[in-house]
Amino acid sequence: MDTQSVSRRNFLKVSGLTGVMLSLGLYLPTHAEEAEIINTAGAADLGTDLNAWIRIDALGKVTITDHRAEMGQGSYQAVPQIIAEELEVPLNEVAIVFAQGNRKYGSQITGGSSTVRGSYKNLLKLSATARQMLIQAAANQWAVPVTDCYAEAGHVIHKPSGKKANYGTLVADAAKLEPPKDVVLKKRADYTQIGKPLHRPDTPLKTNGTAGFGLDKTLPGMLYAAVERNPRLRGKVKSFDDTAARKVPGVKQILKVKMLVHSTPREGVAVIAESTWAALQGKKALKVTWDDSGFEHLSSEEIYKRQHEALQTNEGLSLKQQGDVADALAKGSKKLDVVYQTPYQSHSCMEPLNCTAYYQASKVEIWGPIQAPDMVQDFISKEMKLPREKVIVNMTFLGGGFGRKAFTDYPYEAAVISKAVGAPIQVVWTREDDSTQGPFRPGISYRCEGAVADGKISAFKLRMAGQNLGHWMGAPKDKPNNSTNEGFLKPYTESIKNLSIADVPFETPIPVLWWRSVYASTNGFAYESFMDELAHEARKDPMTFRREHLPDERVQKQLDKLAEVSGWNSRKPGEGYGMAITECFSSTVGQVVKVSKNPNGGVKIDHVWAVMDCGWYVNPDTVKAQVEGSIVMALGAATQHEVTFKDGMAVDKNFYSYLMPRITDIPPIDVFIMENDADAGGVGEPGLPAFSPALTNAIFDLTGKRVRKLPFSLATV
Amino acid sequence: MSSIIITINGKDHSLDVDPQMPLLWAIRDVVGLKGTKYGCGVAQCGACTVHLNGEAVRSCVTKVSRAAGQKVVTIEGLSKNNDHPVQRAWQEIDVPQCGYCHSGQIMSAAVLLRDNPNPTDADIDAGMAGNICRCGSYLRVRKAIHLAAGMERKVSSRNE
Ligand code: FES
Ligand code: FES
Numbered sequence: 001m002d003t004q005s006v007s008r009r010n011f012l013k014v015s016g017l018t019g020v021m022l023s024l025g026l027y028l029p030t031h032a033e034e035a036e037i038i039n040t041a042g043a044a045d046l047g048t049d050l051n052a053w054i055r056i057d058a059l060g061k062v063t064i065t066d067h068r069a070e071m072g073q074g075s076y077q078a079v080p081q082i083i084a085e086e087l088e089v090p091l092n093e094v095a096i097v098f099a100q101g102n103r104k105y106g107s108q109i110t111g112g113s114s115t116v117r118g119s120y121k122n123l124l125k126l127s128a129t130a131r132q133m134l135i136q137a138a139a140n141q142w143a144v145p146v147t148d149c150y151a152e153a154g155h156v157i158h159k160p161s162g163k164k165a166n167y168g169t170l171v172a173d174a175a176k177l178e179p180p181k182d183v184v185l186k187k188r189a190d191y192t193q194i195g196k197p198l199h200r201p202d203t204p205l206k207t208n209g210t211a212g213f214g215l216d217k218t219l220p221g222m223l224y225a226a227v228e229r230n231p232r233l234r235g236k237v238k239s240f241d242d243t244a245a246r247k248v249p250g251v252k253q254i255l256k257v258k259m260l261v262h263s264t265p266r267e268g269v270a271v272i273a274e275s276t277w278a279a280l281q282g283k284k285a286l287k288v289t290w291d292d293s294g295f296e297h298l299s300s301e302e303i304y305k306r307q308h309e310a311l312q313t314n315e316g317l318s319l320k321q322q323g324d325v326a327d328a329l330a331k332g333s334k335k336l337d338v339v340y341q342t343p344y345q346s347h348s349c350m351e352p353l354n355c356t357a358y359y360q361a362s363k364v365e366i367w368g369p370i371q372a373p374d375m376v377q378d379f380i381s382k383e384m385k386l387p388r389e390k391v392i393v394n395m396t397f398l399g400g401g402f403g404r405k406a407f408t409d410y411p412y413e414a415a416v417i418s419k420a421v422g423a424p425i426q427v428v429w430t431r432e433d434d435s436t437q438g439p440f441r442p443g444i445s446y447r448c449e450g451a452v453a454d455g456k457i458s459a460f461k462l463r464m465a466g467q468n469l470g471h472w473m474g475a476p477k478d479k480p481n482n483s484t485n486e487g488f489l490k491p492y493t494e495s496i497k498n499l500s501i502a503d504v505p506f507e508t509p510i511p512v513l514w515w516r517s518v519y520a521s522t523n524g525f526a527y528e529s530f531m532d533e534l535a536h537e538a539r540k541d542p543m544t545f546r547r548e549h550l551p552d553e554r555v556q557k558q559l560d561k562l563a564e565v566s567g568w569n570s571r572k573p574g575e576g577y578g579m580a581i582t583e584c585f586s587s588t589v590g591q592v593v594k595v596s597k598n599p600n601g602g603v604k605i606d607h608v609w610a611v612m613d614c615g616w617y618v619n620p621d622t623v624k625a626q627v628e629g630s631i632v633m634a635l636g637a638a639t640q641h642e643v644t645f646k647d648g649m650a651v652d653k654n655f656y657s658y659l660m661p662r663i664t665d666i667p668p669i670d671v672f673i674m675e676n677d678a679d680a681g682g683v684g685e686p687g688l689p690a691f692s693p694a695l696t697n698a699i700f701d702l703t704g705k706r707v708r709k710l711p712f713s714l715a716t717v
Numbered sequence: 718m719s720s721i722i723i724t725i726n727g728k729d730h731s732l733d734v735d736p737q738m739p740l741l742w743a744i745r746d747v748v749g750l751k752g753t754k755y756g757c758g759v760a761q762c763g764a765c766t767v768h769l770n771g772e773a774v775r776s777c778v779t780k781v782s783r784a785a786g787q788k789v790v791t792i793e794g795l796s797k798n799n800d801h802p803v804q805r806a807w808q809e810i811d812v813p814q815c816g817y818c819h820s821g822q823i824m825s826a827a828v829l830l831r832d833n834p835n836p837t838d839a840d841i842d843a844g845m846a847g848n849i850c851r852c853g854s855y856l857r858v859r860k861a862i863h864l865a866a867g868m869e870r871k872v873s874s875r876n877e
Pocket of ligand 2: 819
């Protein structure tokens with residue numbers, strides 16, 4: 001008897017108990033590109049748990065697992081929309097559940113705009129496989145050739161006779177079949193769901209208050225915690241006086257806590273109470289004396305001064321070097337040498353950080369707005385010395401993520417407090433905590449040197465001085481930050497013969513982390529501002545200049561589209577037009593911004609046009625929404641807010657001084673999507689980097705004034 | 718602590734709470750209606766917007782005592798079937814991204830439209846400037862309010 005038949009018999013026994021079901025999952029061996037499709041028996045043979053992405057029960061109800069976080073970017077729709085297409089079921093008839101954190105789903109870190117591009121090929125194949133098994137089961141039942149049968153809207157149909165069977169009546173037989181190795185995928189032209197602007201399944205939940213976010217989780221006996229954390233990283237608690245805090249009605253307990261930010265501890269004092277309000281009142285009443293010894297009391301001025309100095313004296317670690325840049329610079333007749341500066345930023349998700357944890361008898365369960373449930377599981381299992389399966393991580397809807405909620409600090413803190421208190425705990429971060437504690441997007445300075453000859457770039461040298469967030473995760477310090485060229489279009493590197501890109505090491509104790517579009521969010525400003533300066537130096541139209549340096553058919557088509565939709569070639573004198581084009585997570589976005597003089601002073605933005613090339617995509621309406629949202633976020637980061645540091649602490653605490661774009665700031669934005677057969681690129685982030693350089697390039701076009709430092713004020717520029 | 722009686726979504730609730738507690742936390746933690754959101758706590762973001770006697774207020778800075786004996790409507794009570802014209806317009810246009818701000822956006826928009834059934838872009842901007850959306854769904858908020866205004870007009874002309 002071979003193992004396969006044992007496990008298959010086992011499987012049938014099990015499925016007999018739990019109700020018949022067709023469940024299919026993916027098995028992805030390490031380093032393999034393509035997953036193997038497995039059912040419960042196949043999973044047992046491999047000695048693994050089935051990661052059931054698709055489950056169809058005897059009533060024909062289809063349940064699809066979303067293994068990624070839903071933070072606004074649309075994974076809650078994208079994953080099911082992909083599966084529904086090849087499975088031939090209407091999206092609005094499937095149930096969608098979030099996966100728990102578990103390695104069996106592969107990476108669940110919802111970052112790098114990777115949900116679709118990282119999994120769509122396997123998901124398409126998986127769903128086509130399930131469909132094929134259902135068709136085969138029907139053909140067997142009817143004793144007809146399988147080629148005479150097809151699937152449609154949750155049914156298999158026998159073409160010649162018109163006989164029809166609901167998937168539910170087929171699952172018992174289908175589940176006994178071996179998943180076929182080769183299935184035929186639909187052609188894009190035949191899609192009825194992918195590529196269509198279907199309504200998001202989460203929208204109705206978000207218009208009547210029923211979508212459950214992290215803060216909405218409740219558990220019987222749950223208490224609330226608010227933590228007064230040291231405002232300086234690496235700061236400790238020297239002592240605290242909780243006399244007044246204990247008198248606040250509803251306050252139950254006060255204790256010192258230690259949270260790990262990466263591997264650095266940060267201490268604080270937690271107030272445990274019966275309601276959020278009591279916890280917040282208690283936190284306010286605390287008197288804590290901090291121990292800040294060993295911490296550098298940095299200020300923003302100091303940070304940028306050091307960056308600028310480093311850029312003048314240090315050649316940095318080379319990431320890319322081609323041709324002879326020094327020689328070309330020396331020979332160039334028209335030379336530029338400029339510095340761009342970009343700010344630290346807070347993620348400021350609309351839902352402040354929070355997490356609910358219940359630690360009991362050597363296991364802990366977590367519920368929260370979590371971007372990376374598998375990372376949280378790993379981290380807590382390691383730090384609390386619990387086996388992975390004893391750390392259960394549940395994702396709620398996320399009120400924004402932007403990279404911040406892919407971090408492990410706040411779930412870990414909740415677990416630690418729950419363990420200490422012995423009750424389920426919801427840790428609530430105030431907006432002030434959220435704004436000032438970091439980790440932040442690093443603020444970065446860039447020195448760009450270049451020369452033009454015969455209307456073309458003869459030398460291009462960029463050096464970046466900013467914190468390497470990889471260092472916080474153990475990246476070696478003698479290697480350059482490999483994100484130094486993020487944002488820069490690859491075809492540029494083909495046309496610019498003398499090119500050098502280097503990372504000038506720069507460190508501070510300020511914790512830093514991914515922020516929407518990561519290094520492209522700041523690099524894009526430097527690269528594409530400088531490209532504009534070089535175009536001006538070469539006396540070329542900025543669009544033409546980029547065309548001449550981007551020898552790539554796909555990009556040329558995108559530039560055609562951008563020029564066409566923005567009316568670039570018919571712009572009139574007195575109108576300021578600027579453009580930029582950046583790459584991020586395998587997608588390229590070009591933008592044109594139009595500005596004019598504001599009668600009340602400064603400049604106003606009249607229009608933004610964006611052309612997104614993300615290759616294969618799922619939902620055009622979501623793609624557009626993501627680009628719109630990215631532009632608004634970029635607008636805020638370019639013109640309204642920055643995290644400034646004084647005495648080692650973040651200064652701005654809430655939205656009255658950390659200003660956010662509001663509806664009154666939003667110009668018309670038109671988004672266009674390129675149609676082609678290329679592989680899927682990212683969607684949630686790539687719309688961000690091109691905006692700020694397109695804007696400042698437009699301001700230059702209008703006023704002759706070059707903005708090289710972000711943020712700046714539109715009112716006074 | 719004495720109890721405070723508030724009519725929330727048409728139902729009377731007797732709350733034993735600190736009268737200083739903001740209405741936001743009373744609604745969320747004591748009554749258990751979680752649709753109203755905490756975003757800033759200082760009347761800057763609008764995520765906590767509810768209707769107090771028909772007017773949009775920031776519940777994070779409204780003491781629960783101020784609502785004593787009054788009528789409060791939260792997002793859960795705006796309509797029975799998720800079909801207030803603003804909610805329908807929001808669904809038609811798929812306005813929400815993360816959705817966290819939209820309970821507040823919708824509650825603000827409902828009052829805006831009641832007071833001004835046919836708003837211009839400028840009216841919408843003025844009426845909605847207190848609601849932050851970090852995901853940047855503003856263009857769609859504008860579009861959806863126009864759409865909802867159209868729906869209101871249709872309903873009222875049918876009623877005439
Ligand atoms: S939470 Fe009330 S306005 Fe922000
Ligand atoms: S939809 Fe996310 S904050 Fe508005």
